[in-house]
Structures are given as structure tokens and as C-alpha cells.
Amino acid sequence: MEKKELMYEGKAKKVFSTEDPSLYIQSFKDDATAFNAKKKGTIQNKGIVNNKISSILFQLVEKKGIPTHFVKQLNDRDMLVKKLEIIKVEVTIRNVVAGGMAKMLGLEEGIVLDSPVFEYHYKHDALDDPLINDYHAIAINLATKEELAYIEKTAFTINAMLKDFFAGLGIDLIDFKLEFGRYGDEILLGDEISPDTCRFWEKGTNRKLDKDRFRRDLGGIEETYQEMLAKVTSGAV
Numbered sequence: 460m461e462k463k464e465l466m467y468e469g470k471a472k473k474v475f476s477t478e479d480p481s482l483y484i485q486s487f488k489d490d491a492t493a494f495n496a497k498k499k500g501t502i503q504n505k506g507i508v509n510n511k512i513s514s515i516l517f518q519l520v521e522k523k524g525i526p527t528h529f530v531k532q533l534n535d536r537d538m539l540v541k542k543l544e545i546i547k548v549e550v551t552i553r554n555v556v557a558g559g560m561a562k563m564l565g566l567e568e569g570i571v572l573d574s575p576v577f578e579y580h581y582k583h584d585a586l587d588d589p590l591i592n593d594y595h596a597i598a599i600n601l602a603t604k605e606e607l608a609y610i611e612k613t614a615f616t617i618n619a620m621l622k623d624f625f626a627g628l629g630i631d632l633i634d635f636k637l638e639f640g641r642y643g644d645e646i647l648l649g650d651e652i653s654p655d656t657c658r659f660w661e662k663g664t665n666r667k668l669d670k671d672r673f674r675r676d677l678g679g680i681e682e683t684y685q686e687m688l689a690k691v692t693s694g695a696v
């Protein structure tokens with residue numbers, strides 16, 4: 460399948476049309492941004508790592524019976540996906556306090572939550588993706604009540620599955636962000652699942668194995684992305 464026309468360029472990916480109107484190619488870039496693009500940089504080969512990790516994780520999710528936009532990995536940087544109408548709600552699940560939750564509630568990072576925290580954020584760059592609840596999402600027509608019920612149930616299933624998978628690799632899944640989209644009558648998991656969109660901490664040491672190395676200038680960024688690719692690849696076989 461060949462790329463036809465650039466349809467959309469985001470912070471970390473380009474999306475191209477193909478000869479099949481129902482399929483897109485998402486192409487993963489090395490560009491890295493943080494704090495809503497106020498910080499910019501490049502992480503060498505990040506696009507390759509995120510494409511490969513996402514391809515493996517989407518296939519794991521599919522195996523659990525959850526439909527995703529993933530069709531196949533085409534090459535190092537490109538993934539063939541179903542064309543979605545993206546729902547403008549970002550879904551976050553948190554197992555351990557970090558990042559935005561630590562800041563919002565004045566809590567120490569690293570507190571293990573008694574039960575996972577589920578959040579919606581309005582996908583809106585100019586507003587810095589504000590935290591919203593289901594009433595906001597329904598009232599401003601981002602999604603229907605039925606769609607949100609499916610998204611919530613599915614996100615918790617994915618959390619349980621990913622937590623388990625990463626525990627097997629000696630990694631704690633701290634939190635992550637998902638995006639969903641409409642495809643005909645179905646809702647599919649979209650976007651990516653990668654060290655850009657999840658927080659991973661090494662069990663025992665709490666060494667950070669994700670984009671926080673870039674956000675917080677912790678060094679060893681490229682090496683850490685490669686390390687995560689090696690671990691995820693080993694876990695998938």
C-alpha cells in the first residue's frame with residue numbers, strides 16, 4: 460500500500476491517504492514535543508521504536524477481542540490503519556500518581572493508587588487539553604453516553620491487560636493516554652501506545668523508561684527508547 464496525499468501532520472506523526480478510501484498510513488516521526496509543543500526536540504529513531512512498539516501492543520489488544528485501527532506494520536516507520544473519525548476526548552488511566560495528577564492535587568509522584576483513576580481530557584491544543592467529565596463531553600457533543608460507556612469499559616480492560624504485560628517485563632505501568640475513533644458503526648482504539656503516551660517505571664528502581672526522560676531532561680533518551688523496544692519485543696514472542 461502506497462502513501463498518496465498528506466492529510467494531516469501532528470506533533471509525532473504524519474497521516475497519509477491511500478488508494479483505499481477506508482485506510483490511512485500513519486508515519487511515525489522522530490520529532491518530540493512536550494508541554495503542548497512549548498518544548499521541542501528530536502529523539503533519534505523514536506519514530507521507528509514507537510511504530511514497532513505500537514504495532515505489537517495493538518496486536519495484543521486485538522487478541523483480547525478489542526478492535527483497533529491497526530491493520531499492519533508496513534515498514535520501520537509506517538503503519539496501515541483504518542481511517543477513523545477521531546473522538547475529541549483523550550482518555551487517561553492512572554495506576555500511580557505522576558505528572559498532571561501530582562500537579563493538580565499536590566501529591567507526591569509514586570503514590571500507588573488504591574484503584575485506577577480514569578480521566579477525560581478535551582483534545583484541544585489551544586486550551587492545553589483541559590480535564591473534563593462525561594457531562595461536558597456529552598453536553599458539547601464530543602461523544603454520546605453510549606460511546607463513553609464503551610470507551611470507559613474498554614480502557615479499563617486495556618489497563619488490566621497492559622499492566623499485566625509490562626509487569627512480566629519488570630515494568631510498572633504508571634499511566635497512559637488512549638484515543639478512540641468512529642469507523643462505521645464501530646468504535647476503534649486509535650493513535651498509538653508507546654513510550655510517548657505511557658509512563659513506564661522500572662520495577663524496584665523506579666527508573667523512568669518513557670518520554671519523561673525528554674520532558675525532564677533526564678538524559679539517555681535514545682537508549683531508553685531502544686531498551687523499551689527490546690523489552691516489548693521480547694515480551695511479545
Ligand code: 5GP
Binds near residue numbers: 634636670
Ligand atoms: P499527564 O496528564 O500526567 O501529563 O499524562 C498522563 C499520561 O497520558 C502520560 O502517560 C502521558 O504520556 C499521556 N498523555 C496525556 N496527554 C498526552 C498528550 O497530549 N500527548 C502524549 N504524547 N501523551 C499524553
